[in-house]
Amino acid sequence: MTITTTKIWLSSPHMGQKEQHYVNEAFDTNWVAPLGPNVNGFEASIENYLDNKVHVAALSSGTAAIHLGLVLLGVSTGDEVLCQSFTFSASANPICYLGAKPVFIDSEKDTWNISPVLLKKAIEDRIEKGKKPKAIIAVHLYGMPYKVDEVKAIGEQYGIPVLEDSAEALGSTYKGVKCGSFGEIGVLSFNGNKIITTSGGGAMVTQNNEYKEKAVFLATQSRDNAPHYQHSEVGYNYRMSNVLAGIGRGQMEVLDDRVAARRFNFEYYKQKLGHISGIEFLEEMPEMYSNRWLTCILTPSVQIREKIRCQLQEVDIESRPLWKPMHLQPVFQNCDSYVDGTSEELFDRGLCLPSGSNLQTTDLDRVIAVILKIMTK
Numbered sequence: 001m002t003i004t005t006t007k008i009w010l011s012s013p014h015m016g017q018k019e020q021h022y023v024n025e026a027f028d029t030n031w032v033a034p035l036g037p038n039v040n041g042f043e044a045s046i047e048n049y050l051d052n053k054v055h056v057a058a059l060s061s062g063t064a065a066i067h068l069g070l071v072l073l074g075v076s077t078g079d080e081v082l083c084q085s086f087t088f089s090a091s092a093n094p095i096c097y098l099g100a101k102p103v104f105i106d107s108e109k110d111t112w113n114i115s116p117v118l119l120k121k122a123i124e125d126r127i128e129k130g131k132k133p134k135a136i137i138a139v140h141l142y143g144m145p146y147k148v149d150e151v152k153a154i155g156e157q158y159g160i161p162v163l164e165d166s167a168e169a170l171g172s173t174y175k176g177v178k179c180g181s182f183g184e185i186g187v188l189s190f191n192g193n194k195i196i197t198t199s200g201g202g203a204m205v206t207q208n209n210e211y212k213e214k215a216v217f218l219a220t221q222s223r224d225n226a227p228h229y230q231h232s233e234v235g236y237n238y239r240m241s242n243v244l245a246g247i248g249r250g251q252m253e254v255l256d257d258r259v260a261a262r263r264f265n266f267e268y269y270k271q272k273l274g275h276i277s278g279i280e281f282l283e284e285m286p287e288m289y290s291n292r293w294l295t296c297i298l299t300p301s302v303q304i305r306e307k308i309r310c311q312l313q314e315v316d317i318e319s320r321p322l323w324k325p326m327h328l329q330p331v332f333q334n335c336d337s338y339v340d341g342t343s344e345e346l347f348d349r350g351l352c353l354p355s356g357s358n359l360q361t362t363d364l365d366r367v368i369a370v371i372l373k374i375m376t377k
């Protein structure tokens with residue numbers, strides 16, 4: 001095998017044919033502002049894609065969408081918010097922006113997402129301690145849906161709304177319905193490494209149009225209806241730029257292709273590595289369809305995971321350990337958690353492999369060769 005010197009990235013942007021057309025249109029018409037036809041068009045195309053009577057507000061990031069979502073759910077100083085521990089820190093940080101406290105919940109083995117058993121246990125324990133949690137943040141990690149029905153039922157049983165962090169799961173479905181549209185509030189991210197990108201950006205999704213209107217109001221500095229600048233509420237500068245929304249419009253036109261390409265990557269890796277003793281892949285449950293944003297493998301131990309990661313790095317291939325759980329992060333060391341070791345083990349053993357939709361099979365073969373060499377010694 002010839003090793004080329006081209007770097008293989010974990011997940012790089014992949015432009016289609018139309019992005020530049022929409023961006024040029026923004027320049028040609030001077031809609032170089034955080035409003036305009038691309039913002040409206042991008043929102044409409046996401047609403048149409050999610051296909052579940054949803055309303056979408058395009059924002060500057062997924063983190064901003066989580067922040068505004070929590071504001072809309074009434075989270076404020078001193079509240080507690082239950083949050084999946086196994087996730088990227090952006091799921092939890094906005095809880096702290098509001099002076100509230102995250103309480104972390106471990107994952108279950110089937111989906112690597114929030115454990116309905118531990119979630120219920122945590123809610124009952126917090127209520128017994130005299131504090132009912134204000135919201136639940138559940139995450140479709142790496143594109144794999146969480147157990148939507150179970151989590152929803154628990155939320156309804158105790159009257160606690162669910163914020164659905166679908167930052168990594170645009171294109172995934174649960175029982176045939178698109179992820180992003182299940183929560184009281186849903187969140188999407190269009191960061192540069194996501195399945196589609198606007199370079200940086202995000203969106204809040206909701207079935208409640210009043211939430212959308214309020215989100216746009218808050219995202220544009222909470223400006224009252226007056227000829228002068230008047231504000232009765234604290235506002236934010238979180239709206240998406242019309243230039244970036246142009247990239248998003250083009251990306252929406254190729255989203256299905258991007259999902260297909262990432263699913264192909266997963267199948268290819270599994271076909272070539274699935275038979276190796278000590279390498280495991282996360283399978284979909286029958287009601288789930290993952291966009292396979294990142295293909296992740298479990299190795300036998302943290303030592304072998306590191307050996308693979310370092311040897312990939314030596315030949316210019318980027319890979320990454322799975323997310324370090326939030327309950328193990330120094331910044332959250334004073335937060336309570338309900339854990340059983342599942343996410344800690346996933347973190348120790350797991351590695352994300354290069355998964356971009358622009359990778360060729362020759363790129364995947366380079367990754368596979370390194371892993372095979374280590375695992376079949």
Ligand SMILES: Cc1ncc(COP(=O)(O)O)c(C=O)c1O
Nearest residue numbers: 061062063088090091167189191
């Ligand atoms: C699970 C999860 N939540 C939230 C975010 C935040 O999105 P953004 O980077 O657009 O702020 C990301 C990605 O970055 C993510 O992976």
